[in-house]
Amino acid sequence: MVHDLVNQLRSFLPPEAVLFETEDLKPYECDGLSAYRQTPLLVVLPQTEKQIIQVLQLCYKTKTPVVARGAGTGLSGGALPHAEGVLMSLAKLNQIVEIDAAARTARVQPGVRNLAISEAAVPYGLYYAPDPSSQIACSIGGNVAENSGGVHCLKYGLTVHNILKLRVLTIDGECLEIGGQSLDSAGFDLLALMTGSEGMLGIVTEITVKLIPVPEKAQLVMAGFDDVQKAGNAVANVIAAGIIPAGMEMMDKITIHAVEEFLQAGYDLDAAAILLCESDGSVEEVADEIERINTIMLKSGATKVSLSRNEAERLSFWAGRKAAFPAAGRVSPDYYCMDGTIPRKHLADVLRGIEELSVEYGLRCMNVFHAGDGNLHPLILYDANQPGELERTEEFGGKILEMCIHAGGTITGEHGVGMEKINQMCSQFRTGELEMFHAVKAAFDAEGLLNPGKAVPTLHRCAELGAMHVHSGEERFPDLPRF
Amino acid sequence: MVHDLVNQLRSFLPPEAVLFETEDLKPYECDGLSAYRQTPLLVVLPQTEKQIIQVLQLCYKTKTPVVARGAGTGLSGGALPHAEGVLMSLAKLNQIVEIDAAARTARVQPGVRNLAISEAAVPYGLYYAPDPSSQIACSIGGNVAENSGGVHCLKYGLTVHNILKLRVLTIDGECLEIGGQSLDSAGFDLLALMTGSEGMLGIVTEITVKLIPVPEKAQLVMAGFDDVQKAGNAVANVIAAGIIPAGMEMMDKITIHAVEEFLQAGYDLDAAAILLCESDGSVEEVADEIERINTIMLKSGATKVSLSRNEAERLSFWAGRKAAFPAAGRVSPDYYCMDGTIPRKHLADVLRGIEELSVEYGLRCMNVFHAGDGNLHPLILYDANQPGELERTEEFGGKILEMCIHAGGTITGEHGVGMEKINQMCSQFRTGELEMFHAVKAAFDAEGLLNPGKAVPTLHRCAELGAMHVHSGEERFPDLPRF
DSSP states (O other): OHHHHHHHHHTTSOGGGEEOSHHHHGGGSOOSOTTSOOOOSEEEOOOSHHHHHHHHHHHHHHTOOEEEESSSOOSSOTTOOOTTSEEEEOTTOOOEEEEETTTTEEEEOTTSBHHHHHHHHGGGTEEOOOOOTTTTTOBHHHHHHHTOOOTTHHHHOOGGGSEEEEEEEOTTSOEEEEEOSSSSOSSSOHHHHHTTSTTSSOEEEEEEEEOEEOOSEEEEEEEEESSHHHHHHHHHHHHHTTOOOSEEEEEEHHHHHHHHHHHOOOOOTTOSEEEEEEEEESHHHHHHHHHHHHHHHHHTTOSEEEEOOSHHHHHHHHHHHHTHHHHHHHHSSEEEEOOEEOOGGGHHHHHHHHHHHHHHHTOOEEEEEEGGGTEEEEEEEEOTTSTTHHHHHHHHHHHHHHHHHHTTOBSOSSSOOTTTTHHHHHHHOOHHHHHHHHHHHHHHOTTOOBSTTSSSOOHHHHHHTTOOOOOTTSOOOTTSOOO | OHHHHHHHHHTTSOGGGEEOSHHHHGGGSOOSOTTSOOOOSEEEOOOSHHHHHHHHHHHHHHTOOEEEESSSOOSSOTTOOOTTSEEEEOTTOOOEEEEETTTTEEEEOTTSBHHHHHHHHGGGTEEOOOOOTTTTTOBHHHHHHHTOOOTTHHHHOOGGGSEEEEEEEOTTSOEEEEEOSSSSOSSSOHHHHHTTSTTSSOEEEEEEEEOEEOOSEEEEEEEEESSHHHHHHHHHHHHHTTOOOSEEEEEEHHHHHHHHHHHOOOOOTTOSEEEEEEEEESHHHHHHHHHHHHHHHHHTTOSEEEEOOSHHHHHHHHHHHHTHHHHHHHHSSEEEEOOEEOOGGGHHHHHHHHHHHHHHHTOOEEEEEEGGGTEEEEEEEEOTTSTTHHHHHHHHHHHHHHHHHHTTOBSOSSSOOTTTTHHHHHHHOOHHHHHHHHHHHHHHOTTOOBSTTSSSOOHHHHHHTTOOOOOTTSOOOTTSOOO
16 A cells, blocks of 8 residues: 555655655654654655645545644644655745745745745845744744744734735645735635644645834843742733833743753843843834833832843843753753643733642743743653653643633644644533534545644544533632632 | 514514514615615514524524624625525624723624724723724624724734634524634634624624724824825835834825815815825834834925824824715715725826726726725716616726736725625636635535625636636736736
8 A cells, every 4th residue: 555655656756755664754753742753654755836736636536644744843743644644744845936025025935944034035124023933943834834923923923914825735736825915805714714724724835924124123121020920910011001022021930040050141040030021123112112111120020120232132131031942951851841821910820820730740840931922831841761750741731721721811822732732622612613623624624634633633532531621710620720 | 484484583582673574674775885785584683692593593494594784884785685584683782791901802792883892991091993984883793794994904903903702603503712812722713714704604792802002192194296106106115114104095186186175174286196194102103203204205205295283183184084985975976985905016007097997987086095005995986877877887896806906916905795896706716715715604604594695706606707817917807907
C-alpha cells in the first residue's frame, strides 16, 4: 500500500521529494510539542502549487489522511503526523512573491519564515507586525494555521488581523481565492474561518499579508512590584487609561530569578512581579505615552520603575523576557509551556490558583505572560526521567486550563488546540458548538482527511471524558478557586 | 395554511406579536432599499429568546422561510421579506443587559440602536466605535448581520473587529455561544463567520461588544483640491506617512455644490474635491498628527486647507458630509446609493470611469466616500417617474460594481450584498468559492430556510447571467477603464 502510494507520488514528484525510509521520516515525527511523537506513513515535499494539487487529488482518491506542516515550531501538536497518513511539508514553498509598498502588502508562500517578511520589507520602511517568539524559525503558513500572536498582538492584533487574502486548496484539489484588499469582503468570512483552522479545512498556498510602517520610536517601561495583585492592577489601570501598549508582559518571582541567573538582565530580584510595558509610534506620541505609563505604574504601587534610555537598554530589558524559555530549560531538565487566556481582572486570582496547584502537584511553575491581553504562559518544570512526573505535569496543566475556562477565558491564546488541548475543548464547548465545528469541517472536508483527530474532539470522546463542560461562572469545579 | 401558522404562533406569542392583515404587513415590505418590495406571509414580534426559539422550531417543522429584521435601515435589501415566509422583527429585544466598565464591554440585545450603546456608556467615558450614518436608527443586530462600518472604521475597524461574543440560535432552535472575552477563541472562528452573514446562518439574540475610551480630543482638517487625482494622491500620502486618521472622507464637485446649497457648510465651491481628515486621541497626539496631516495636504497640492479651531467648527465641517444623502434627495427626486470598495491607488481612475459612465447613461452621479479605505458611495441621481430611468440607474450601478471588481476591489464595503448585489457576486467569485459559500450555508441551515435567496447566488443564476466572473487584472470588460 505504501509502495503503491510512493510510486504514484513519484510519477509527478522528484524522488527526493517523497520520503518513506524510517530514518528519513524521523525528523518529522513531532513538532514543537515533543512529548507527542508519531511516525507518518510517508513525507512529501512539494515545491509548487501544482504538485500540492496532485498530492491532494491522489490522497482524496485513495482516502489517505494529509497533515500539513510548516516549520514544525507549533507548541500544541497541530502538525503531529498521522500513522496512516501523508505528512506534507510546505517548507519548499518559500518565495516572497511580491511586495507592494504602495498598497503596503506582501504576497508570500506558506513556507516563508515570519521574520523573513519583515526583513524583506526593511527597504520600504515597513514590517509584518505579528511576532511569535519563534519568529526566526516559524513559517507564515503555520502562523495562519494557528492564528499566531506574539508580544505585540495587544496593539497590532493576531495573524487574522494582519492578513488580507489567501489562496487555499481544498482536499479535492480545488483552488479558492478568499479575502481581498479591502477591510471587508462579500460573502461569508472564509478568511477568518480558515485562519486558525489548524490545517483541517484546506491547504494554504499563498498569503497576502498587511505591512505597516516601522514605528519612528519604541521605548520600554520596566516596573517591579512587591505583590502580584498590584502588578495585575497596574495592567488594568494602564488599559483603563485608554493606553494600548505595544507590549505588556509580566514575569513572576521564580521567572525573574531564573532569567537573572541566566543572563543578568538587571532585573529586580526582590520584586514579586515585573511588568514590561512598551510604547511605540512617533517621537511625540511615545514621549507622551511613556510619561503616562510611568505615572500609572507609580500610582499602582510599583516599588521600582525604570525607563529605557536608549535602544540598547530597551533590548536588554527585553532580553530577560525573551530568554524565559531557555532559562526554564536551565533550571529544570524539562518544562511544559501552557497557553490559556483569561479576563485581565482575574490575573491575580488565577496566579494564586496556579500557585496552589503547584504545591498540590509538587511541581514548580514559572509564570511569564502577555498580561495586556490576559494570555498566560505558565511553564511547568518537571523531569521526564522521574516516573509519573510527565503525567502529573499534564494533569496540572489540564487543571490550569480548566481554571482559565472557569474564569471566563479560553484554553488557547495563540498556540492552538492541536492534540494537546483536545480534551479541554470538551470543557470549553457544549454539544451544540462542537456539532457546529464538525458541520463546518464537513463542509470543507466531508471525508475528514485533512489533519484528522486534531483541534475538534468527537462527541464520543467528550462523552467518555464525562461531559465536563465548564460554563464560566458555574461552580462545576469546586476544587478550583472561585471568581 | 397562513391561519394554521398564525394559530400555532399565537399558542406561545401574544396576539399583538403576530401580524397577518395586509395593512399591518405593509410597513415591513421593504428595508432601506425601497426599490425592492415584497409583502411577507406574516410578521412576528418576539420579545424573548424563548419565543424566538419557539418560532424557529415551528418554522423548521413546517419548512417556513424566516427573514430576520432589525431596524430595517439596511441598504442592500438584506431584510426584504419572503412571500411565503415569516418576517421576524427583533425590535422588541432592545435591552442593554450589562455594561462592564472594567472589562470595557457591553452585553446587548439585537434590537438595541447602535447609538444607544454609546449613550449608555457615556457615564464610564466609553463608547462603541462603529458608526454607520444610520447609527441613530440602525440596530446592533443589523450591524452584525451586515458587518457595518462607518466613518471611523479605517482606524477602529468594522463591526467584526468590535464584537467579542454572540448568542446565536440555529434554524432548529439550538443555542450557540460563540467567541469570548479574549482576542482569540479555540475552534473555528464562528464569530467572524456569523458577522456579515446577512441572517442566513442563524439568529443573533445577544451581542457582547467592545467599548473604548472616548478620545480626549478630536480635530478635523478640511482640504480643497482643484483636481480629484491630487486629492486621491493626498489620501495615499497620508496613509504612506504611517498616519491612520480617525476618518478620511472625500466629496466631489457635484456633491460639494449640492450640500453647500443645502446648508452652507462653508465648503469651497471652486474645489474639484474636498478631503475631510480627522485625528483623535490625547491632546499631544492630535496636535502632532494634525500638523503632519496639514503639511501632507499642502505638499499634495491642496489649494485651501482649514483646521477646525473648536468642537463647533469640527461639527460644522462634518455637517456637509453627513448631509450628503439628504442633499442628494434635494437635487433629485430619487437617488441610488452604491457601495463598492477599491484599492486606494485606483481612486482617481475609478472616479474618471464613473464620470464616463455618467455621461454614457445620461444620469448624474454624486461621489462621496470613505477615501481612507477606498470605500466608494456613488449616489446615482434619477427620477423613478421617468420610464426606464430606474432600470438605467441599476445598470449604471452594476457597471460601477464591475469596475470595482475589475480594479481589484469588492462589490460591498459595508452595506452587504442582500438582494441588490446578488448578480455581481457571480462576477466577483468563481464556482469554487460560491460552492464553498453554499456548503457553509448548508452546514448551518441544510433546508435553506434562513433568509433564502439573499447574499449568495445559485450557480444556476450565475450561469444564466453568463458566467461573467471578472478576475481582477483580466481584461474581461473591454468597455471598462483599464487599470
